[in-house]
Amino acid sequence: MKFCSECAAPLREMIPEGDNRPRYVCSACDTIHYQNPRVVTGCLVTAGRQVLLCRRAIEPRLGYWTIPAGFMENGETMREGALRETWEEAAAEVEDVALYRLFDIPHINQVYVFFRGELAGGYGIGPESLEVRLFDEQDIPWSELAFPIVTDVLTDYFSDRQGDEYPVRVSKPSPLWAKQTQHKRS
Secondary structure (H helix, E strand, O other): OOEOOOOOOEEEEEOOOOOOOOEEEEOOOOOEEOOOOEEEEEEEEEEOOEEEEEEEOOOOOOOOEEOOEEEOOOOOOHHHHHHHHHHHHHOOOEEEEEEEEEEEEHHHOEEEEEEEEEEOOOOOOOOOEEEEEEEOHHHOOHHHEOOHHHHHHHHHHHHHHHHOOOOOEEEOOOHHHHHHHHHHHO
8 A cells, every 4th residue: 555545645654643553644644544354255055965166267266166255345244245245156046044154364364254055046157157066075176176265164064064063163274274375375
């Protein structure tokens, strides 16, 4: 960040009075430009014993499989964001939606919120997907999943499904996950 979005003057990085971390502060109007974590929300969609995955048509990880998810928009709830992303990426409506997984990912300043729900009809291919398919557990393209977090969610889901209990879990990624993400971002 170089210039103030309020007045276009140059910014300086400093710790504002009463704060405890560096922030970008406008040299002219003193506006403090906070940079806070972004929320990614999505939905693990099931149809009976199958899960819905989308092959990405966009970077990062173009051509790899993922759970429908993306950044929340202003003015929507996490659930609304997850359902919107599912519609945008897979033209799918979901019912019986329940909170399922939360991930704190401080090394990339993101929080991931995943819901779980049942497919309420058909599905299609949205503009951010090359392909959308239902997979049985044994057919998941594990080596072609876009992000380690997708592997984590699917692994937890198949484990939870065995006992028919789906607890809400809050996790941080493993150090290996953080290293893989840093490598993919560079």
